[in-house]
């Protein structure tokens with residue numbers, strides 16, 4: 001397949017490099033220093049996968065791009081602009097797989113692609129729900145940091161998820177199609193709502209959440225997020241949610257969460273599309289979420305005032 005990875009940070013670079021190694025034709029669109037290191041030396045993978053893989057990498061999306069699919073691995077808040085820039089570059093509708101964390105990602109992509117003139121834009125969108133952990137070590141260098149799985153779901157009536165899942169599996173990435181997109185999006189959002197803000201606030205790897213006081217804080221956030229999920233009609237019990245939380249914490253114990261990696265780099269985080277989105281849904285339903293409200297404020301206070309983000313892709 002011909003693939004473009006729009007916003008190749010840790011996860012996009014890991015996936016793009018593995019897909020290229022498996023025989024796909026991949027272009028990574030990445031921040032300039034990352035793109036030029038890859039163009040010069042290839043992608044260097046460490047950890048679970050140790051390899052150097054030559055991949056085409058550019059700092060901006062080429063015009064008139066012809067690909068079979070775009071993987072959007074930008075931050076959630078950059079999905080609308082990345083989708084719009086891709087639509088302009090691709091000219092004709094093509095599969096767009098959005099692999100971000102958080103709630104409302106596919107809706108945001110659909111809106112942007114529709115505004116760019118695509119009809120039935122939702123049929124081109126695949127939602128990716130990823131728990132393969134990866135860390136950007138430096139320009140061109142990514143650590144494959146543990147076990148995880150990529151779930152793929154067609155958003156509307158399109159039938160693209162299986163084709164992508166096959167390509168990912170052929171590249172050695174554990175990937176499968178799910179028919180229950182909403183439940184899986186929530187399952188991941190619950191885990192992210194508990195892991196990401198606590199690890200980011202305290203500067204700790206995921207595995208430290210097994211210890212108090214972090215354990216208690218993560219459980220409190222999980223509990224609040226779960227009350228919103230349940231009110232939204234997603235059927236998870238406390239036991240389901242806790243089992244999933246500790247499973248992911250153990251599988252990604254040495255990983256620094258994506259939110260912590262963002263703060264480490266002085267970048268804006270995805271707090272608004274994870275805990276912020278849950279808080280907003282809770283407020284609409286009159287559910288009090290005091291711990292979530294506090295952590296949203298604490299993470300915002302740690303964020304930089306500006307982050308150019310995807311505007312570099314235009």
Ligand code: KPL
Nearest residue numbers: 131133195252255257258
């Ligand atoms: O999704 C993640 C993230 O960091 O955003 C987990 C699975 C929690 C791995 O760190």
